[in-house]
Amino acid sequence: MEKNTFLHVRHISKTFPSVKALDNIEFVVKAGEVHALIGENGAGKSTLIKILAGVYEPDLGAEIEIEGSRIEKLNPITSVRHGISIIFQDFSLFPNLTVAENIAMGGALESGSAVVKWNQMREVAKKAVSKLGVDISVDVRLGTLSIAKQQLVAIARSLASQAKLIIMDEPTSALSKGEVELLFKIIRGLQADGIAVVFVSHKLEELFEVCETFTVLRDGKYIGTYPAAEMDNTKLISLMVGRNVEFERLSGKNIGETILEVKNLTKAGNFKDISFELHKGEILGITGLVGAGRTEVVQALFGLNKPDSGEIILNGAKVNINSPEEAVKLGLAFVPESRQTEGLVLRQSMRDNIVLPILSTLTKRSGLIDHGALGDEADKWIKEINVVPAVPDMLAGQFSGGNQQRIVIGKWLATHPKLLIIDEPTNGIDVGAKSEIHRLLRSLADQGMGIIMISSELPEVLALSDRILVMRRGRINGEFEGATADSESVMNKAFLADNKVG
Amino acid sequence: MKQWVKTKEFMVLVIVLTVIAIVSIGNPTAFLTTENIFDIIKSNLVLAIAAMGMLPIMLTGGIDVSVGALMGSASVLSAQFMINVTDNIPLAFVAGAISGIVLGSVNGFFVSKLKMPPIVATLGTMSVYQGMMSYITNGNWISNIPTNFVEFGKGYLFGIIPVQTFFLVAMAVLTWWILKYTFIGRGVFAIGGNTVSAERIGYNVQRIQFLLYAFSGFASGIAAVVRTSIFGQVDPKTFTGFELKVIGAVVVGGASVSGGYGSVMGTLFGVALMGLLENGMILLKIPTFWQKIMIGMIILFAVSIDFVRARRANAKQLKVDVA
Numbered sequence: 068m069e070k071n072t073f074l075h076v077r078h079i080s081k082t083f084p085s086v087k088a089l090d091n092i093e094f095v096v097k098a099g100e101v102h103a104l105i106g107e108n109g110a111g112k113s114t115l116i117k118i119l120a121g122v123y124e125p126d127l128g129a130e131i132e133i134e135g136s137r138i139e140k141l142n143p144i145t146s147v148r149h150g151i152s153i154i155f156q157d158f159s160l161f162p163n164l165t166v167a168e169n170i171a172m173g174g175a176l177e178s179g180s181a182v183v184k185w186n187q188m189r190e191v192a193k194k195a196v197s198k199l200g201v202d203i204s205v206d207v208r209l210g211t212l213s214i215a216k217q218q219l220v221a222i223a224r225s226l227a228s229q230a231k232l233i234i235m236d237e238p239t240s241a242l243s244k245g246e247v248e249l250l251f252k253i254i255r256g257l258q259a260d261g262i263a264v265v266f267v268s269h270k271l272e273e274l275f276e277v278c279e280t281f282t283v284l285r286d287g288k289y290i291g292t293y294p295a296a297e298m299d300n301t302k303l304i305s306l307m308v309g310r311n312v313e314f315e316r317l318s319g320k321n322i323g324e325t326i327l328e329v330k331n332l333t334k335a336g337n338f339k340d341i342s343f344e345l346h347k348g349e350i351l352g353i354t355g356l357v358g359a360g361r362t363e364v365v366q367a368l369f370g371l372n373k374p375d376s377g378e379i380i381l382n383g384a385k386v387n388i389n390s391p392e393e394a395v396k397l398g399l400a401f402v403p404e405s406r407q408t409e410g411l412v413l414r415q416s417m418r419d420n421i422v423l424p425i426l427s428t429l430t431k432r433s434g435l436i437d438h439g440a441l442g443d444e445a446d447k448w449i450k451e452i453n454v455v456p457a458v459p460d461m462l463a464g465q466f467s468g469g470n471q472q473r474i475v476i477g478k479w480l481a482t483h484p485k486l487l488i489i490d491e492p493t494n495g496i497d498v499g500a501k502s503e504i505h506r507l508l509r510s511l512a513d514q515g516m517g518i519i520m521i522s523s524e525l526p527e528v529l530a531l532s533d534r535i536l537v538m539r540r541g542r543i544n545g546e547f548e549g550a551t552a553d554s555e556s557v558m559n560k561a562f563l564a565d566n567k568v569g
Numbered sequence: 570m571k572q573w574v575k576t577k578e579f580m581v582l583v584i585v586l587t588v589i590a591i592v593s594i595g596n597p598t599a600f601l602t603t604e605n606i607f608d609i610i611k612s613n614l615v616l617a618i619a620a621m622g623m624l625p626i627m628l629t630g631g632i633d634v635s636v637g638a639l640m641g642s643a644s645v646l647s648a649q650f651m652i653n654v655t656d657n658i659p660l661a662f663v664a665g666a667i668s669g670i671v672l673g674s675v676n677g678f679f680v681s682k683l684k685m686p687p688i689v690a691t692l693g694t695m696s697v698y699q700g701m702m703s704y705i706t707n708g709n710w711i712s713n714i715p716t717n718f719v720e721f722g723k724g725y726l727f728g729i730i731p732v733q734t735f736f737l738v739a740m741a742v743l744t745w746w747i748l749k750y751t752f753i754g755r756g757v758f759a760i761g762g763n764t765v766s767a768e769r770i771g772y773n774v775q776r777i778q779f780l781l782y783a784f785s786g787f788a789s790g791i792a793a794v795v796r797t798s799i800f801g802q803v804d805p806k807t808f809t810g811f812e813l814k815v816i817g818a819v820v821v822g823g824a825s826v827s828g829g830y831g832s833v834m835g836t837l838f839g840v841a842l843m844g845l846l847e848n849g850m851i852l853l854k855i856p857t858f859w860q861k862i863m864i865g866m867i868i869l870f871a872v873s874i875d876f877v878r879a880r881r882a883n884a885k886q887l888k889v890d891v892a
Contacts, residue, residue, distance in 0.1 A: 122769075143768075143769040144769070144770075147770075159763065159765070159766040159769065160763070161758070161759055161762035161763050161766065161767075161829075162762055162763075162829070163758060163761065163762040163829035164758055164759065164762060168755065172755065172759070172770060173770040173771060175752075176752060176770060176772065177771065180752070181751055181752060181753075182750055182751055182752075183749070183750050183751060183752060183754075185750075
């Protein structure tokens with residue numbers, strides 16, 4: 068039997084100040100189908116579901132049709148009225164309220180009454196919970212329930228709001244195996260009631276268990292929609308990684324002795340058995356899906372996340388790094404992913420930002436700041452990192468994203484690091500400026516620095532890394548030589564457990 | 570019942586009972602007498618009424634530090650109204666309530682419409698209200714309160730309960746009812762739990778915030794007139810620093826400073842604890858500066874429990890699903 072189309076969106080684009088997150092997307096969901104929406108990090112899945120939730124407004128020209136009628140504009144409330152319900156990773160629930168209230172409040176508010184009818188809310192909530200066939204008391208505080216039960220409450224809330232399409236963002240990421248089975252059983256039940264479910268997930272094996280249809284996005288573009296029967300892991304991954312952006316390959320020239328050795332670094336709930344080496348003049352790329360534990364590992368190196376066990380050996384000596392201050396003293400530098408909030412003081416000048424970590428060395432004998440020396444030092448680094456315009460007095464916040472990243476790098480160069488850790492170096496920077504950051508990083512490595520680069524952008528990892536580590540669920544799942552790695556084998560390691568390739 | 574034993578409210582109740590036990594043992598003749606108990610109630614009524622206004626604000630994660638100054642202004646304005654306009658008793662309370670609502674709405678405007686951080690907004694209005702009060706009174710006491718009002722304040726219900734107790738009961742029931750049975754009240758909890766989600770499911774967050782500050786003004790206005798009825802005169806300085814006591818009682822009563830948790834019952838226990846400590850220390854002849862130190866320490870303790878819990882919850886969330 069041909070199913071009716073519930074949702075049909077066309078020409079969906081979304082432009083953020085420096086990035087086009089979605090470019091002319093089409094997406095069709097039929098009533099009662101279980102549909103997987105997949106793509107790499109940054110492919111545009113989150114942006115698309117936020118548009119369907121009415122949280123983001125798409126660019127002009129978007130067409131949204133629900134059950135055949137054209138919808139002019141969605142906002143969070145009208146989206147729910149049209150039967151779309153989204154369960155974000157954090158569930159958007161209220162931990163301090165009862166289950167009944169979490170489930171039934173939205174509907175009760177719509178009634179427009181000023182006074183709360185608790186009995187009615189409890190009835191609505193009980194009905195929704197019993198539809199799921201699970202045993203959850205509606206009178207307990209949500210925060211006292213396990214994550215899996217909270218998720219079921221979120222689904223019950225969707226049912227109570229008469230949802231016809233439930234979109235779940237990474238619904239299984241916090242669930243145990245048994246809980247996942249229960250979730251799938253419930254999803255099949257919803258399906259039988261004609262409710263469509265869209266799954267946004269990275270766990271390909273699980274998707275094949277429940278989904279009938281796959282829609283693949285890549286770099287903000289619509290790649291296609293395919294029936295599950297025609298798909299397998301390998302085909303899906305190749306659809307996700309076929310790239311149109313390529314960067315110039317920049318290999319290391321003079322890779323020298325080992326400067327850092329990490330042995331069996333483990334932290335419960337963060338990462339396990341992480342071992343690798345980093346050499347002088349080398350760029351080590353660490354990639355993997357968001358949430359694979361990459362950032363947690365480098366934070367451990369920088370004294371921001373104390374590991375439970377394992378060794379860090381720096382220049383042949385075992386070290387214990389307990390704070391960023393100690394890390395800096397040992398010659399480490401860390402450029403975090405969110406440079407605007409963690410890396411720069413946006414309302415201070417470029418000069419002041421650059422000298423910030425070495426301020427204590429730029430003093431006169433009296434202990435006061437030596438502004439002459441400070442200016443000279445800043446000028447030196449501004450030249451090195453090649454910021455345009457090279458105006459030391461300009462506020463950091465006034466520079467473009469690419470230049471801001473240079474300033475953060477310059478700030479750390481001033482501390483003369485031997486080892487630079489950089490998390491998502493070109494996140495939110497336009498394509499041209501990305502290549503320039505790549506060249507800057509490569510020239511720093513060629514001058515003898517060791518660089519650890521975390522990146523979700525495969526072309527970037529492939530272009531710049533001398534060696535590549537791929538993390539998956541807290542472990543190193545694959546290691547590649549940068550010069551010979553190809554995108555599909557790297558993605559296989561990011562998505563699939565060792566023995567399940569293909 | 571089992572659930573209730575785990576709440577912060579229960580913990581505060583246990584502490585209250587412990588304090589009662591200690592003080593009764595230390596001074597068995599003076600403490601557990603009907604007179605002393607109603608004395609304690611009478612001297613903490615004002616605090617409790619004002620705390621009813623503060624509780625909803627703190628439930629949303631906000632704060633109102635202008636409460637002391639606002640009460641001062643409301644007591645001066647209502648006293649002037651009694652002296653110059655009418656000595657009608659209900660109208661005196663209406664005057665106090667209206668002045669409170671107006672001043673509280675100013676706070677509400679800055680916080681909800683201009684999105685100012687509540688502590689900054691109310692710190693600003695606190696100074697304005699204090700200045701306004703000094704301007705009207707010149708710093709002098711107002712002691713020519715109409716005699717019928719003073720007599721009313723000396724009255725008892727059923728010959729034993731101070732007449733002011735009525736206002737506390739009314740205010741506590743009203744606050745409890747609003748928080749439990751109106752969508753504005755549930756919105757208060759929702760905002761405290763997750764502001765973004767509250768907005769998404771259809772609460773008008775701005776309007777609710779505005780109303781809360783007006784409601785706090787209303788409670789403070791009533792509390793101010795209640796105080797005038799107890800003392801028969803108005804000392805414009807008496808409310809200086811009172812906001813700390815009000816906030817302290819709410820926090821000690823188990824409300825979370827980051828919002829979302831707290832109850833009328835807990836707040837009443839919090840007031841009781843503060844009042845009992847004060848009274849008990851007097852009866853046990855402990856120097857008054859110890860009271861301040863004790864109260865400060867209890868507030869710090871109550872708040873630190875909150876922050877330790879929040880940090881643990883946060884640490885839990887940062888987990889990676891390790892294979």
